[in-house]
Amino acid sequence: MSRAFLKNESADDPVVIPARAPLPPGVANYVTPRGLTLLRAELAELDAEHAQVQRTEADETERTRQLALINGKVGALHQRIRSAQVVNPGAQPPHEIRFGAAVTLRPKVGPDRQLTIVGVDEADAANGLIAFTAPIAKAMQGKRIGDIVPLRTMKGEEAYQVVAIR
Structure with a gap:
C-alpha cells in the first residue's frame, strides 16, 4: 500500500511548515494597523495551541511533530x-490611491467593485482585500477619481473607472 494512504507518519518524516503569503525580495512588509492586530492575534492563537498540545497530546511522537509545526509557524x-511597517491609511493622500485606500471601481458593464489595498498577510480577495503587491493594486496606485485603470483579466483587457477613494 502506498504511504500516501497510511495515517501514521514516520517520526523521521520532515515537518512541512506552510509558507506565508509571499513577499517579493527587497519589498517592505507594509501592513495596516488592522493587519498588525491580526498578526498578533494569530500569534496568540498559536501560543494557545502550543500550550494545548503540550497538555493533551499523549503520543510523544505526535506531540513532537505538532510542536515542531507550531514552532515553525510561530518563527x-x-x-x-x-x-512589519505600519502604514496609517488615514495619513495617505485622500484623493489618490495609495496603500490602505478603499476604492470603488466601475466597469463599463456590470456592478461596481469595492477593493481595499492591504498588506500581503491581510489580503483576502474574496472579501475585496487585495495585497499591495497584486497586479490590480499596482495598476491602481497613484490614480485619482475619474481615472481609468486598465486591467488584464481572464476575459482580456478591461477598463475600470475610479469612482470613489476612501
Whole structure:
C-alpha cells in the first residue's frame, strides 16, 4: 500500500511548515494597523495551541511533530511581525490611491467593485482585500477619481473607472 494512504507518519518524516503569503525580495512588509492586530492575534492563537498540545497530546511522537509545526509557524510569524511597517491609511493622500485606500471601481458593464489595498498577510480577495503587491493594486496606485485603470483579466483587457477613494 502506498504511504500516501497510511495515517501514521514516520517520526523521521520532515515537518512541512506552510509558507506565508509571499513577499517579493527587497519589498517592505507594509501592513495596516488592522493587519498588525491580526498578526498578533494569530500569534496568540498559536501560543494557545502550543500550550494545548503540550497538555493533551499523549503520543510523544505526535506531540513532537505538532510542536515542531507550531514552532515553525510561530518563527515565520515573528519574522513577519518584526519586519512589519505600519502604514496609517488615514495619513495617505485622500484623493489618490495609495496603500490602505478603499476604492470603488466601475466597469463599463456590470456592478461596481469595492477593493481595499492591504498588506500581503491581510489580503483576502474574496472579501475585496487585495495585497499591495497584486497586479490590480499596482495598476491602481497613484490614480485619482475619474481615472481609468486598465486591467488584464481572464476575459482580456478591461477598463475600470475610479469612482470613489476612501
